[in-house]
Amino acid sequence: MFLDFMSEVEGILKEGLDRCGLSVSLENSLDLSPHADLSTTVAFRLSPALKKSPKDIAAEIYSSMGSPSRWVDRAELVGPYINFHMSRSFLDHVVLEAQGEDAWRGRMSGSVIVEHTSANPDGPLHVGHIRNSVIGDTIVRILRRAGYSVESQYYVNDMGRQTAMVVWGCDHLDLDDSKPDHAIARVYIAAHRIMNERPELSAEVDELMRRYESRDPETVEKFQRAAKYAISGIESTLHRMNIHHDSYKWESEFVWDGSVDEILDMLERTGRTVLKDGALQLDLSEEGFEKSLVLRRADGTTLYTTRDLAYHKWKAENYERVVEVLGADHKLVSAQLRTALRILGIKEPEVVIFEFVSLPDGSMSTRRGKFISADELLDEVEKQAYIEVTKRRPEMDEDFRKEVAGKVAVGAVRYDIVRVSADKATMFDWKAALDFEKLSAPFIQYSHARACSILKKAGDLDEFDPGLLRDDHEISLIKKIAEFDLVIDRAARELKPHQLATYARELAERFNLFYRYDPVLDAKPDELRNARLALVRASRNALSATLETLGIEAPESM
């Protein structure tokens, strides 16, 4: 929709530039503006080279530009700016297109792998982990919406010391019958405590790790059973938040199938490795890293980084775009990893880094048992949501109120996370988490429910003429609906899901204004009623597509 309008504007503008003999890239030279539907400031950029005032240049381009087209009504010259306005037929086209479900598919194609969450299987997800999950899952949904074929993947760190600690704990302590990931955490925390008191026992953990790496069958069974048990709990939390992974990739696979050895060979062949104190290291000082990267320990065992290089080689070979979501603590290792991949000539991943979520008294730690679990958060928010639904819809039965509370709770948690740019460090705050005001999912869900309610009461929709939708609220709503594809396109390119959250709020806002000022069911004459009904349906579709892409359910009534 909007992208079609934009393409035509580009064409018209380009014609003007060509006729003036000017060549300038139109990339990023068109902006949304409060003064027009699209606006350009190219004249400013051309000014120094042409030694003419931006105003004169704009006037020259303007007078040579192509004529208005299907979707472009007119361009106007305002000083140094050239502003473009949508045509009536474009607005009509948007309303028509938005009647169907297939209006929301993007133009991109190709395969993408998105790795997210990938928390160690040593306990439940906490409120820090789910920032990764929500950002990751929203990116998955945005990329799918944009047209890509997307595989979402959980990378299981089964070869680390954490997992070995869990296995040792399961060997020596009893798992209680609480949710699997919580039971595993208790064993893991207890194992740490015991190791602190009796450090000599840590040799047993080392032995477990050694046996696992050498693929001792009995040890393999133990590790995988423990990890799978933890993951089953993690998975149920993710499912509750509408997050599903298409596949799980186990770190150990790359050691056992020879990929890690292959990577080590490749690295040695670059001539950039050195043997220092018996350990194989990659010197990255040329690339600006102080310390060299250790690839293989003196005792011959592999390291996380090396296994990760093998994993990335696999990703690069199987997908056109490689995306991963990582916490800020991984910035340095991720940069080193990308540098090593560059040296090897392997495609580097696009890394989305999110800053930390801290508690008022410091950062979270699974090992120390200091965290607020995602389950606890969801339970509390759901409880609060149930109170709110009951207050607002006391006449509805309990099943209804429970169902709505569940959808509102998940939506509120997801929206609260995704609305903030990933590079902002945040502080977890119960008060804010339990607040369902405007900057929150229920605001958007509510708009959707209102639209559904009107459509339900209206019954079947007759023929309609979108040309009758002419007042400010109608037009600004149509324009916002049109913007969906632009937002998806940008968010998919830049991997910034918070842009979609902002859009969702703006869309709901404009629908609410339309709802407030333009009666639909009682509109006279019937032709106007039908046109408005069509706009309600277009809005409902846009809201539901937006919510779906945010991983938030769109209740028809709430």
Add this chain to the structure above:
RNA sequence: GGACCCGUGGCUUAGCCAGGAUAUAGCACCGGGCUUCUAACCCGGGGGUCGCGGGUUCGAGUCCCGCCGGGUCCGCCA
């Protein structure tokens, strides 16, 4: 000590990568709106030296340099 990220009204936040026309919203505060399609809504008001100082530019919240404050990282851990 070095590297990266952040600093926008009392609090939270968009805009910054690709510099342009009155700086985006929410919460809180003050005031108004339900015989009218769900008031989880809408309207009005007050509140901003865009951390500080330089620089580039016709023009800087946006780019560059320095500083200050906060976060994160700098293991033969993962």
